[in-house]
Amino acid sequence: MSKLIWNTLKLSPLLLTATLFVATRTQAAEPLPLEEVQQTSVTQLSEEKAPETLAQVTSVSQLSDVQPTDWAFQALQSLVERYGCIAGYPDGTYRGNRALTRYEFAAGLNACLDRVNELIATASADMVNKEDLATLQRLQEEFSAELATLRGRVDALEARTAELEANQFSTTTKLSGEVIVAVSDVFGGNELAASGSGEPTGDDNDVNTVLADRARLTFNTSFTGKDELRTRLQARNVVPFGTGLTGTNMTRLGFDGDEGNDVQIDDFYYKFPLGEIADIKVDFDNGEFNDNVFTFNPLLESSGRGAISRFGRFNPIYRAGDGAGLTINLNPKGVISASASYLARNANDPTNSFGLFNGDYAALGQIAFRPSDNIAIGATYVHTYDNSTVSDITATNGISVSGATGSVFSNNPFSGASTSTNQYAVQASFKLGGFTLGGWGGYTVALNEDSPSQTADIWNWAATLALQDVGKEGSVLGLVFGQPPRTAKNDFGGRRDQDTSYHLEGLYRFPLTDNIDVTPGVIVIFNPEHNDNNDTVYVGTLRTTFRF
Structure with missing residues (x-):
């Protein structure tokens, strides 16, 4: 053998x-x-x-x-x-x-x-x-x-x-994309009084039905499997329904912005974990607080799949800063977590009154209590400084106290003067079966840096409801009701909102496929610009979102 x-x-x-x-x-x-x-x-x-x-x-x-x-x-x-x-x-x-x-x-x-x-x-x-x-x-x-x-x-x-x-495209980089195509229009009576007080002009608003788009290509790169370098390209031509068209920023959509469909770098950052202790994120440009910390409105916060309005996505406090900076999220997977973030709007500008530390900036601190996936409660504080000087390089003016939501007075309470703020907010969300209840309240104390004795008090609040799997698995029926930022008190020249506006929003996100969502939605603004003399304004949109 x-x-x-x-x-x-x-x-x-x-x-x-x-x-x-x-x-x-x-x-x-x-x-x-x-x-x-x-x-x-x-x-x-x-x-x-x-x-x-x-x-x-x-x-x-x-x-x-x-x-x-x-x-x-x-x-x-x-x-x-x-x-x-x-x-x-x-x-x-x-x-x-x-x-x-x-x-x-x-x-x-x-x-x-x-x-x-x-x-x-x-x-x-x-x-x-x-x-x-x-x-x-x-x-x-x-x-x-x-x-x-x-x-x-x-x-x-x-x-x-x-x-x-x-x-393969790359051993370290993944490509994803999102395209929004929307048909939108504004309906209502007369053109609004843009000052927040007084009588409307009596003319019909000049807004016509529009077809607009936003496209994003995102490159996510990881070198260790736990870190992420993101480079996102964006092109859009969604003209905002803001003060230039409707007389108020209360009618703005959550995905608007118009660069004539020129391609720009929209998001650019690197983040990495520091063991189990913290997540570190460095924004090189166009960073925003709402992208860096938890916003307590998980089903409605997305611009492509969430609320259709700018105000309805999350508390305006998360729009208080943008630009380049650093964010630290401590104990990110724990029941109690803490976040600290600093963003400078003109960090790349070396000229006087600008730069990383000498120009417009915003600093955030937040505590979040999340004992489960169904409960989230948090408190947020933001301090900002907005320089009245216009940058020769970026050609931007930093006065936007309420993040381009709410009234004209709530965003620019001192008529262009340099402004600092202390902003406070509480927010919560509770998931009960197939629906999620949420809401927030915000209070801002603004200081006129050119006349330090002058201050303004600004308030906002909202309640949200999101029902999942209504009619089809993956769908979301959303409702938002609240008060956009309102200047209740102002020591500067009577720039105070006399009345109260209310924001009512309804939307239904319907998934045609795993990659295509259609979202019809309506925004109703009662007493726009916190002015009872203004007619109710209606904003309608049909948003289609493609993801790949």
């Missing part, structure tokens, strides 16, 4: 024991079909459906769900400690009661055959009898077709993987 046959005979107990032990495991739920695994893309395997990597074990005691009282304990012990032919899952379990397909069995048998060849090559096998060899031969004959199919599929998958790796 040849040496090869003799060594094969010596290893047949290994295969027999493995076969008998593995075959008894076909008792539980049906596992993932091999066809589904084979058709999964490389990206999905690495992120969404990546199977758990098996780890070789050297002792049966390493498997936490295998006990000495189990009927197959001795067989498994032999396979592990004598032959090294069994692997466990990363969590230290073997999962011996889950089902397996014939392909999975063939894969296990093939692994043991490879181990046989390895032991034969090292001449380290023990003596066995002819009956075990016969069993081995029958197994090989029985599963020859499955083994051949498995090898063929593995070869094909390896070839496809190699092709994808050779032609």
Whole structure:
């Protein structure tokens, strides 16, 4: 008898024991079909459906769900400690009661055959009898077709993987995109009194129905698997329904902005974890507080899939600052977390009265209490300084106390004078079954830096309701009611809002597919610009969002 046959005979107990032990495991739920695994893309395997990597074990005691009282304990012990032919899952379990397909069995048998060849090559096998060899031969004959199919599929998958790796966009960067197309219009009576007091002009508003768009391409790069470098390109032509058209910023949409569809860098930052203690984020340009900290309005905060109005997305306090800066989120996964952020609007401008620390800036501090995914309560403080000087480089004026929401007086209470503010806010959200209740309240004390004795008090509040899966899974029915920022008191020249405006908004986000949402929505502004003399204004839009 040849040496090869003799060594094969010596290893047949290994295969027999493995076969008998593995075959008894076909008792539980049906596992993932091999066809589904084979058709999964490389990206999905690495992120969404990546199977758990098996780890070789050297002792049966390493498997936490295998006990000495189990009927197959001795067989498994032999396979592990004598032959090294069994692997466990990363969590230290073997999962011996889950089902397996014939392909999975063939894969296990093939692994043991490879181990046989390895032991034969090292001449380290023990003596066995002819009956075990016969069993081995029958197994090989029985599963020859499955083994051949498995090898063929593995070869094909390896070839496809190699092709994808050779032609992939990047080993570190992922590309995603979002496109918004919206049909919008403003309805109402006469053109508003832009001053926040007095009588309307008597003319009809000049707003016509528009078709506008916003496109974003996002490049997310990771060098360690835990960090992220984001570069987002944006082009849009959504002319704001603001003071220049309707006489008030209360009618603005949440996704507006017009650069004539010129492509610009819209978001540019790098963030990384500091162990489990903190997440660090450095904004190089166009950073915003609402992108850096939790805003307590998870279903309505998105500009592409959330509320259709600028005011309805989240508390205006998160619009108090923008630009370049640093954000630290402490204990981000804990029940209680803290955030600190600093943003400078003209950080790239080296001229006088600008730069990272000498120009417009905003500093935020926030405490969040999130005991579960269903409850979130927080308190936020922001201090800002807005310079009245217009930058020669950026050509921007920093006076926007309320983030271009609310009345003219609430954004520019001192008629262009340099302004500092102390802003305070509380907000909360509670998820109860299929709906989420939320809301916020905000109070701002503004100081005229040119005449420090002059101050203004500005208030805002809102309540939100979001119902999920109404009519179709993945849909959201949203309602927002509140008071946009209002200047209740002002020591400067009577720039105080005399009456009170109310914001009412309804929307329904309907998913046509996993990547296309259609959202009809209506905004109703009662007493616009906090002026009872102004007619009610209605803003309607049909927003379609494509994501890829």
